[in-house]
Amino acid sequence: NAGVTQTPKFRVLKTGQSMTLLCAQDMNHEYMYWYRQDPGMGLRLIHYSVGEGTTAKGEVPDGYNVSRLKKQNFLLGLESAAPSQTSVYFCASREPPGPINTEAFFGQGTRLTVV
Amino acid sequence: EDKVVQSPLSLVVHEGDTVTLNCSYEVTNFRSLLWYKQEKKAPTFLFMLTSSGIEKKSGRLSSILDKKELFSILNITATQTGDSAVYLCAGYSGGSNYKLTFGKGTLLTVNP
Numbered sequence: 766n767a768g769v770t771q772t773p774k775f776r777v778l779k780t781g782q783s784m785t786l787l788c789a790q791d792m793n794h795e796y797m798y799w800y801r802q803d804p805g806m807g808l809r810l811i812h813y814s815v816g817e818g819t820t821a822k823g824e825v826p827d828g829y830n831v832s833r834l835k836k837q838n839f840l841l842g843l844e845s846a847a848p849s850q851t852s853v854y855f856c857a858s859r860e861p862p863g864p865i866n867t868e869a870f871f872g873q874g875t876r877l878t879v880v
Numbered sequence: 881e882d883k884v885v886q887s888p889l890s891l892v893v894h895e896g897d898t899v900t901l902n903c904s905y906e907v908t909n910f911r912s913l914l915w916y917k918q919e920k921k922a923p924t925f926l927f928m929l930t931s932s933g934i935e936k937k938s939g940r941l942s943s944i945l946d947k948k949e950l951f952s953i954l955n956i957t958a959t960q961t962g963d964s965a966v967y968l969c970a971g972y973s974g975g976s977n978y979k980l981t982f983g984k985g986t987l988l989t990v991n992p
Contacts, residue, residue: 796978805889807968807984808923815978823979824881855922861978868914869970869980871922 767791771856771872778846778879786841786875788856796859797839798823798869799831801852808855814839815861846879853877882907884971886983894991897959901986903969904951911972913945913952918966918985926954926967959990 769790778784788797795816800808800823810823814833828850830842839858843850853876859869883906893899905913912930916923927936929945929952936943940959945952956963966985973979 798980800982805984807886808970808982810979810981813979824981857980859980868925868928870925873922 769856769858769870769872771854771875773875774873775876776878778843778877780847780879782846783842783844784846784877785843786854786856786877788839788841788858788872790837790839790856790858790870792858792870793836794858794870795836795861796869797833798857799829799839799841800855800857801825801850802855802874803852811841811854846877848879851877851879882971882973882979882981884969884981884983886967886969886986888986889984890987890989892989892991893959895960897990898955898957899959899988901954901956901967901969901988902951903953903983905969905971905981906950907971907973907981909974910947910950911974914970914972914980915943915952915954916968916970918968919964923968956988959988961990961992964988964990 772787798813799811812831817836820831832840856872857869887902915926927943932947940957943954968985970982
C-alpha cells in the first residue's frame, strides 16, 4: 500500500552537478505532477504528464527536464543544478477527470539543497 | 494562465475560535476545487468540491464552492492546536490542460 514514493528524501548538490529525482506510484494513475515548494510560495507546478510517453511544461519548467517512460514512474532531472533550485520537491498522481473525480495523492517530498 | 489566490496568507487564533479561509480561482475549463492540509510533510487531502452550494463536512471542518463567483471557503470551528498547519487550495482544469494549480496557502497558527 505504498501510494506515491519519492527517492531520495534528502540530497545536497554542488552547483553544476546533475541529479534525477524518482517518483513511483502503484495506483495505476494516468496523471503525474512535479511541484516545488518554497517558503510563502505554495506549490508551483514544474512539469506534468497525462500518460506514459507524454510530458508538458508547468509554471516553472526552466532548468528541469522530465521523462515518463513507464506509466508508474515520473522522473525529474536537473542537468546543472543552481542554488535557486534549492527547494522541497513534491510528486503527485491522480486519475483523469471522469464521472467520479478523485484527489491527487502526494509523495513525502524530496528536500534538495544546492550549495 | 490559471490562478488560485488564497487569503489571508497567515492567521493566528486562540483555541476555540472559528476561522474562515478563502480561496478564489481563475482556472481554464474548471473541473473541481480541492483543499489540502499540510503540516510538516506532504499535503493531506481534505475536500474536493465540484458543485456549487453543496457543503462538505468532516468533523469541525466544512467547505463550500461558489462557481458563479469563483471562490471557495474552508471553515474550521472550535479550533485546536492540532489544526495548526498550512491550508492549500487547488483548482483542477480540464479540456486539453489537465493541470492542478495551487494557491500560496494560508498558514494557520492556533495558540492554546
